[in-house]
Amino acid sequence: MADTTIAFNAPFEDQLAFFRKKTNVPTARWDDIMRSAHDHGFMVAGAMQADLIADFRTAIDKAIELGTGLAEFRKDFDKIVKRYGWDYTGGRDWRTSVIYKTNLTASYSAGRFIQLSAPEVSRVRPYWLYRHSDSVLSPRPEHESWDGKIVAANDSWWKTHYPPNGWGCQCYVFAIAKDELAKYGKKEPDAAPTAPQSTAGIDKGWDYAPGQSAAERIYSQKESDLKAKDPDVAKLFERLNKER
Numbered sequence: 001m002a003d004t005t006i007a008f009n010a011p012f013e014d015q016l017a018f019f020r021k022k023t024n025v026p027t028a029r030w031d032d033i034m035r036s037a038h039d040h041g042f043m044v045a046g047a048m049q050a051d052l053i054a055d056f057r058t059a060i061d062k063a064i065e066l067g068t069g070l071a072e073f074r075k076d077f078d079k080i081v082k083r084y085g086w087d088y089t090g091g092r093d094w095r096t097s098v099i100y101k102t103n104l105t106a107s108y109s110a111g112r113f114i115q116l117s118a119p120e121v122s123r124v125r126p127y128w129l130y131r132h133s134d135s136v137l138s139p140r141p142e143h144e145s146w147d148g149k150i151v152a153a154n155d156s157w158w159k160t161h162y163p164p165n166g167w168g169c170q171c172y173v174f175a176i177a178k179d180e181l182a183k184y185g186k187k188e189p190d191a192a193p194t195a196p197q198s199t200a201g202i203d204k205g206w207d208y209a210p211g212q213s214a215a216e217r218i219y220s221q222k223e224s225d226l227k228a229k230d231p232d233v234a235k236l237f238e239r240l241n242k243e244r
Contacts, residue, residue, distance in 0.1 A: 012111060014114045021040075030205075040213070046089060074093075105169070109172070113212055130151070133170035140201050150186060150189045151190055
């Protein structure tokens with residue numbers, strides 16, 4: 001599978017803007033920040049030094065903007081590790097793949113969420129179509145079962161099931177207009193496949209919609225509103241304020 005499939009071939013303005021608005025966050029473990037906190041904080045698990053995190057961020061930014069691919073990111077990774085003598089966990093190929101793919105897929109999906117949530121888009125395309133990517137090596141049965149489902153964009157199901165829904169997940173979403181339902185053999189949108197609180201088929205920490213809290217901040221919500229509404233975002237902002 002070509003590296004470019006991970007970047008979905010072409011970065012776009014909302015993806016880059018989303019990524020570049022993040023604040024660098026030192027972390028000891030991958031779960032030091034969780035769920036929607038990732039909309040606002042950039043981290044590499046185990047990277048504690050400010051310059052180290054900044055260099056990783058520059059390498060990811062290059063990959064997003066220029067589409068340089070996993071092989072090029074691995075070269076940058078090796079240079080950064082050598083420069084700082086960083087002692088990381090896991091094998092080099094596995095670790096670089098996780099960092100690269102997670103950041104590119106999440107930022108792309110977040111950019112799409114921001115794009116599709118714009119009021120002018122929501123008015124004409126009020127439904128979202130879930131698509132499973134056949135390029136993944138180990139498909140999750142739940143993700144395959146959601147393929148082709150068209151659910152109202154404002155349904156609470158998307159708060160937990162907007163992709164990616166796990167490590168390596170490459171599922172994606174299209175916005176659908178009402179007059180397009182017939183093309184998919186439907187007269188009405190589908191009911192949400194499962195109850196919103198069910199997270200079957202979703203990896204730990206992925207039961208959120210990448211980009212949702214960023215979109216709310218852009219279109220309507222103030223930072224104070226987000227803190228009150230989302231505990232993961234509140235914890236991150238509290239931590240960042242203490243470090244300033």
